[in-house]
Amino acid sequence: MSSRNNPNRIKIHRxxxxxxxxxxxxxxxxxxxxxxxxxxxVIDETRPLLIQGADLKRHLKQKRKTYMQQCEPNELYCFKCKQPKAPDIKSLQFVAMPAGMAHMKGRCDECRGKANKYVSWRDVNQIWTELGGKLPIAEKHLILRGQKPLNYPLAKVFDDEKK
Structure with a gap:
């Protein structure tokens, strides 16, 4: 069973x-x-209990918001600490995703647990400098899948998948 309840499965007029x-x-x-x-x-207390779809959808969205964490631009969400933490800059990687996104992943600086976050590809250089990295970004920290984005600073395209 899924641990996430998708509110889009609920029809609001039912x-x-x-x-x-x-x-x-x-x-x-x-x-x-x-x-x-x-x-x-619930609509009323008689059995069977009836729940309006709009109320259920609102409840699920509100429940999901309570668990979401807002990270600063230079922080990642640590799965072990369960809160935003600064990453270890040596373990940090930016994986290019479709539509101008980058998957920022690395290790927590405190507990060495896995941490990640999705950011805009335009913000990668700014995040890198805020974390104390020097420009241009080292090639080992950038992983491009398929083709390079237009604003990519290096000329080489990397494919990290093993063949």
């Missing part, structure tokens, strides 16, 4: 029973009842 919600989201019915005890509003 009423759901506890069982229908559990089947739609792939969670146990007891989980849905726990959401009701935690504040998810």
């Amino acid at each position: 009423s759901y029973t506890v069982i229908e919600i559990s089947e739609t989201l792939g969670v146990h019915p007891k989980t849905v009842r726990n959401w009701i005890h935690a504040g998810l509003s």
Whole structure:
């Protein structure tokens, strides 16, 4: 079962029973009842309990927001510490992604746990200098998949996938 409940699976103009919600989201019915005890509003208290789709969607989005962490531009989210931390600059890598994005990944400077974040490719040089790196960025910190972006400072394209 999924640990994330996708609110886009819920239709806002429909009423759901506890069982229908559990089947739609792939969670146990007891989980849905726990959401009701935690504040998810029901239409009325008679059985079967009916939940308006708009209320459920709002509840799931609000629940997801409570777990999200905002990182500063020079921080990564550490999976071990469960909070934003400064990365070890030697372990830092920028992986080029489609649509001008970069996957910034490395190790936490404190606990050496895995850490990552997605940033705009335009911000890579600024982030690198804020972390204390020298320009141009060392080739070992940049991984390009397929083709190079237009604003890429180096002339070489790297493919990190093993053949």
